[in-house]
Amino acid sequence: MKKHELIKQMLEILPAEAVLFEQEDLKPFECDGLSAYRQVPMIVALPETEQQVREILLLCRRENVAVVARGAGTGLSGGALPLSDGVLLSLSKFKRILSLDPLARIARVQPGVRNLAISEAAAPHGLYYAPDPSSQIACSIGGNVAENAGGVHCLKYGLTVHNVLKLRACTMDGELLEIGSEALDSSGYDLLALFTGSEGMLGVITEVTVKLLPKPELAQVVMAAFATVADAGNAVGEIIADGIIPAGLEMMDKLSIKAAEDFVHAGYPLAAEAILLCESDGTPEEVAEEIAKMQTILSRCGATSLRTSANEADRLRLWAGRKAAFPAVGRLSPDYYCMDGTIPRRELSHVLSRIDELSKEYGLRVANVFHAGDGNLHPLILYDANRPGELHRAEELGGKVFELCVEVGGTITGEHGVGIEKINQMCAQFKSGELQIFREVKLAFDPSGLLNPGKVIPTVHRCAEFGRMHVHHGQVPFPDIPRL
Amino acid sequence: MQDSIEQLSNIVREAGRERRPLCIQGSGSKSFYGRVVQGATLDVTPYRGIVSYEPTELVLTARAGTPLAEIEAALASKRQMLPFEPPHFGAGATLGGCIAAGLSGPRRAYAGAVRDYVLGVRMIDGKGDDLRFGGQVMKNVAGYDVSRLMAGSLGTLGLLLEVSLKILPLPAEELTLRFEMAEREALETMNRWAAQPLSLSATCYHVGVLSVRLSGASAAIKSVRQKLGGEVLQDAERFWHSVREQQHEFFESAKNLWRLSLPSCAATINVPAIKVSSQQLIEWGGALRWLASDALPATIREAAAALGGHATLFRSTEPNDEPFHPLTPPLLVLHQRLKKTFDPHGIFNPGRMYKDL
Known part of the structure; x- marks a missing residue:
């Protein structure tokens, strides 16, 4: 169908300012947080009601035009990468908190509401929304649901899937679905679990009901420095073996420590090979007891220094370095590539030393930031896109790291999603029967396959190609295969 | 003895070829739950045993036929637990049955449900293929979350082989x-x-x-x-x-036992026809209300729906054709398509949940 004709029909659904089609207006939508991949869409639609979303989807379905939904565009795997001949459906106008019930501890919000805005609205009632991805000041709840976003407090408080009660969503066929309920469960299959983390491929979320939790009275953090990464990893296991589930348990390696310290001056020890940030929250009595236990364990495990936050400002300063780790590392290098594998924690030393070897082999520095409590590793590969071949080398190194994670029993993505970025590695993680199930699940919700096509699930052909080249040349064929 | 994946897979393949329904069974402790299934019993209890348990990883993987009691004893010896306190409803209750039934106990409202702790499954689909979804790590967003979908699916989507669960320390x-x-x-x-x-x-x-x-x-x-x-x-x-375990005196009633899952703040059930004929026990901070009641199913379902929830005829005095709350038409279509995806020949516990599923 001609672009012109589609615009004309879309203008019957949306006001003129909500349909973008001029090159300069489309440009801001060309990528999400994974800026290495860019594609200007044919049209951007900015609906503000559920009915408009439905009509746009019906129109595109009828005209056989693909649709990619987008929240705040902070995703790190290219899940919201547009299609050149497709419509980008931005949910950015869905910004309202529809209701907040402090007694029932739930908030009903539109998908474009920012993650942090929910906690801010809940704060006067002593409540908050627990999942806190690092991008929480900007990322939207609809995107969080689509990606099953995590954060630094997941081990104790869960991921998005544990904190969402109900969704309203529209399928590509224009069917409005209510999934889940304000009760704790619903009849039938757990479609809420299936929908969470489905990366915008099953339906467009138009409303989200989240659980709110009582804000802990007190939080305190211990920072422990270690002379080796292995010691730090061991300390994590010992804390857990002692029956403690820390509110946060983060590790940073030497390069990340230095980057963060130069950036925010959190007071991190520059001589350390690794630091752990161990947070306890709860009643003052609980926190005192848990902090004392953690201090003992950390010392026993060879911590070279310990620092415990004296007050809230101090606690926030200690966290500031960790929360700013990505941009801090970004200052060390013109570009960086953020990975997202999860591994069984016992494999940490092995995986980090292997990453170190790969780093030397490829001649690229790697900084490691680690959600140590739940085994979610974020190696940041530093490169310079302006130097010929470096992006390619970075991606190749990244591919090796993904495969390393799978090899030790982990996964290629803990919280950032597959999107377009890790689609080849899906072939390494899943067998053909499993990928076939994914394809059919997609078709169960979206028989036309027009919703965010080309993401997450590799085609049979792609896997065959990936496997063949992988085996024959012993390397990941990133440069040669078209991305879409 | 069906104690190898190969054997189980062959049974499934053959049943699929002949379109012969299978009634997947562990210990049978929850056979009262759901509709009656016609089919050859497939006993999965021989496929048992803890595959791996590493307390410091907070992950346990066990075969579906493993008795829950064995798992809980192994966890308790390391001062850990299944946080969702699954009801056993019988001495031999298995892990597979626990996941398939998707039932959680008293801690659910504060710690989460079965599905919240499922990290991964290994299963046989309706084609007889041995498949794995999720994994043994805490965070995993590769592909759709098929493993959590298995929780509460009553064995209608596949034959569970192994399940990996997140576990937690026992409270001090x-x-x-x-x-x-x-x-x-x-x-x-x-x-x-x-x-x-x-x-x-x-x-x-x-x-x-x-x-x-x-x-x-x-x-x-x-x-x-x-x-x-x-x-x-x-x-x-x-x-x-x-x-x-529903051994409390409330559950000794001779009436139908209804499970009402409601928003925790939902008001007291105030329908006269229900009030006069029912006793009640409330759990989960108000979100789970058990009714021992003679009231008509339609009356109870209507009351639950009006309060924003749903009602399950949990234990029925006589066989009932519709124990679970009916699905809305668009959701029913999705259920049917998903069933077809995982079980194209319709051989896994057909009709256990809904008549045509």
């Missing part, structure tokens, strides 16, 4: 307090307390008495106890066990 201390109050006040109180950091881990209201369990560090329990007051229940473990 637990204490149960009792308060006398009327139902409305109890509902309000449970919700108000849940909105505060009070270390709640279970609540139960029955005939004028609210029981509240606290779990956590001993210092915290002590301070919460001072804050809340109430009377300490001795032998609380036995009380919560009786609620979890």
